[in-house]
Amino acid sequence: MIRLTDVHKSFGENAVLRGVDLHVPRDESMVVIGGSGTGKSVLIKSVLGLVTPERGTITVDGRPVDQGDRDAFLARFGMLFQGAALFDSLPVWQNVAFRLLRGALRRPRDEARAIAIEKLRRVGLGPDVADRLPAELSGGMQKRVGLARAIAAEPEIIFFDEPTTGLDPIMAGVINDLIREIVSEMGATAITITHDMTSARAIADRVAMLHGGKIRWTGPVADLDASGDPYVEQFIHGRADGPIKAVR
Amino acid sequence: MIGAALASVGGAVLALLAALGRLTLFTGQTLSHLLRPPFYGREFALALVQIGYFSLPVVGLTALFTGGALALQIYAGGARFSAEAVVPQIVAIGMVRELGPVLVGLMIAARVTSSIAAEIATMKVTEQIDALVTLSTHPMKYLTLPRVLAATLVMPLLVGVGDVIGIFGGYLVGTERLGFNAAAYIRNTADFLEPLDIVSSLVKGAAFGFIAALMGCYYGMHSNRGAMGVGRATKSSVVAAAVLILAANFILTEAFFSA
Numbered sequence: 481m482i483r484l485t486d487v488h489k490s491f492g493e494n495a496v497l498r499g500v501d502l503h504v505p506r507d508e509s510m511v512v513i514g515g516s517g518t519g520k521s522v523l524i525k526s527v528l529g530l531v532t533p534e535r536g537t538i539t540v541d542g543r544p545v546d547q548g549d550r551d552a553f554l555a556r557f558g559m560l561f562q563g564a565a566l567f568d569s570l571p572v573w574q575n576v577a578f579r580l581l582r583g584a585l586r587r588p589r590d591e592a593r594a595i596a597i598e599k600l601r602r603v604g605l606g607p608d609v610a611d612r613l614p615a616e617l618s619g620g621m622q623k624r625v626g627l628a629r630a631i632a633a634e635p636e637i638i639f640f641d642e643p644t645t646g647l648d649p650i651m652a653g654v655i656n657d658l659i660r661e662i663v664s665e666m667g668a669t670a671i672t673i674t675h676d677m678t679s680a681r682a683i684a685d686r687v688a689m690l691h692g693g694k695i696r697w698t699g700p701v702a703d704l705d706a707s708g709d710p711y712v713e714q715f716i717h718g719r720a721d722g723p724i725k726a727v728r
Numbered sequence: 729m730i731g732a733a734l735a736s737v738g739g740a741v742l743a744l745l746a747a748l749g750r751l752t753l754f755t756g757q758t759l760s761h762l763l764r765p766p767f768y769g770r771e772f773a774l775a776l777v778q779i780g781y782f783s784l785p786v787v788g789l790t791a792l793f794t795g796g797a798l799a800l801q802i803y804a805g806g807a808r809f810s811a812e813a814v815v816p817q818i819v820a821i822g823m824v825r826e827l828g829p830v831l832v833g834l835m836i837a838a839r840v841t842s843s844i845a846a847e848i849a850t851m852k853v854t855e856q857i858d859a860l861v862t863l864s865t866h867p868m869k870y871l872t873l874p875r876v877l878a879a880t881l882v883m884p885l886l887v888g889v890g891d892v893i894g895i896f897g898g899y900l901v902g903t904e905r906l907g908f909n910a911a912a913y914i915r916n917t918a919d920f921l922e923p924l925d926i927v928s929s930l931v932k933g934a935a936f937g938f939i940a941a942l943m944g945c946y947y948g949m950h951s952n953r954g955a956m957g958v959g960r961a962t963k964s965s966v967v968a969a970a971v972l973i974l975a976a977n978f979i980l981t982e983a984f985f986s987a
């Protein structure tokens with residue numbers, strides 16, 4: 481359903497994506513792994529049009545993402561940003577219910593609040609945080625509010641940028657289960673970026689590894705341990721020596 | 729040698745034209761959202777309160793002291809031609825035509841432009857603007873339009889208040905320090921001011937409000953990354969707003985009063 485073909489993106493001299501080809505089938509959970517700074521966040525932002533690639537095509541359901549009605553296009557997506565990106569002037573529940581309080585998906589305020597509190601519960605946050613401001617929460621709590629916001633309007637396609645970084649192992653487990661549940665029960669298509677291999681194994685149907693501006697390897701999660709690719713081997717076992725250099 | 733000098737002048741001119749082009753485009757985009765639903769009423773109301781209501785104290789104080797000082801200066805200057813009696817008239821015309829709108833405009837540039845620029849720039853560097861987009865909300869519609877519209881509509885009111893308080897400052901000094909008769913001071917002021925003076929004052933207010941909010945939004949939206957980016961955006965927005973307000977003031981004065 482999401483297809484990237486020969487996508488290039490550089491920032492000045494820094495060529496980040498150098499010909500990325502990737503296909504994410506409908507209703508599947510794709511996990512993207514890769515070293516810090518290899519362009520994983522840039523990759524998903526270019527699907528959403530937040531970053532414009534210099535070359536290559538990105539299509540969703542066969543339609544180029546830069547054509548057609550942008551509002552209708554974005555309405556299908558949910559996104560958790562790496563830094564949560566909560567609106568700091570709005571209380572937590574209004575962040576979560578942002579989409580439900582305005583525009584095409586608008587609901588009555590009480591209903592929007594009830595949905596927000598339910599979504600907060602699903603990411604392990606109690607109703608007492610609903611009226612706090614984002615700045616009053618810890619980093620991991622902010623991340624979970626961002627997650628609740630991403631899933632609040634039940635989008636068909638969801639991007640999670642490092643959903644479990646900064647969470648304790650138990651909470652990370654809760655979030656892994658939640659993402660898995662969203663894909664299998666709500667029938668969503670997901671792309672998750674993570675460095676956490678436990679999380680990757682728990683969430684993924686397929687895994688893709690980004691390295692050197694290209695997709696180095698992609699395959700079903702079951703093949704991850706037998707990929708035969710020295711880069712993937714080094715990455716999943718976290719070895720210091722191997723083809724991937726420590727200083728990049 | 730001459731070539732290099734010419735090239736640098738040419739480069740600067742090109743950069744200026746490019747900036748002008750970007751600004752024009754930005755203005756056009758902002759205004760185009762006026763015609764396309766939805767309209768974010770809540771954001772607009774908040775901006776009205778932030779820009780209008782909370783600016784009243786600073787506007788009042790600025791105008792009060794300026795009106796008072798103006799009265800003292802006109803009295804001292806007028807005394808050289810034995811024309812002390814013109815204090816009420818000149819205070820009125822000076823406040824309403826020039827000082828009211830300009831000083832209120834500059835105070836708004838300091839208070840409102842800077843805070844808009846810092847807020848939007850911070851939202852940009854923390855990816856909140858990107859988040860808005862992914863939540864199907866156009867940042868220009870949600871952030872820029874309500875602020876620009878609110879500033880344009882509320883600034884004539886602020887300038888009006890500033891004019892009245894400025895004249896009142898002159899009146900206080902005139903009657904308490906300079907020995908003017910209270911009733912005569914008010915009568916002279918009222919008789920002397922013409923509708924055009926007041927209209928020009930309010931039109932200037934609207935124009936300066938538009939400039940102040942637009943500059944805050946423009947520099948905020950084009951901020952670079954990091955804390956330094958936010959700082960630079962804030963500084964540039966205030967400088968640009970102040971200079972443009974003074975330039976616009978000259979153009980509007982020319983348009984209203986040179987005949």
Ligand SMILES: Nc1ncnc2c1ncn2[C@@H]1O[C@H](COP(=O)(O)OP(=O)(O)OP(=O)(O)O)[C@@H](O)[C@H]1O
Pocket residue numbers: 491494496514515516517518519520521522523562
């Ligand atoms: N807006 C931008 N302007 C300039 N350079 C950028 C911008 N966004 C990303 N980059 C650069 O692109 C490269 C990839 O960044 P990206 O955020 O995609 O990395 P990442 O793979 O998500 O890393 P991490 O795992 O640490 O989050 C980095 O070198 C970064 O400096």
Ligand SMILES: [Mg+2]
Pocket residue numbers: 520521522562641
């Ligand atoms: Mg990243």
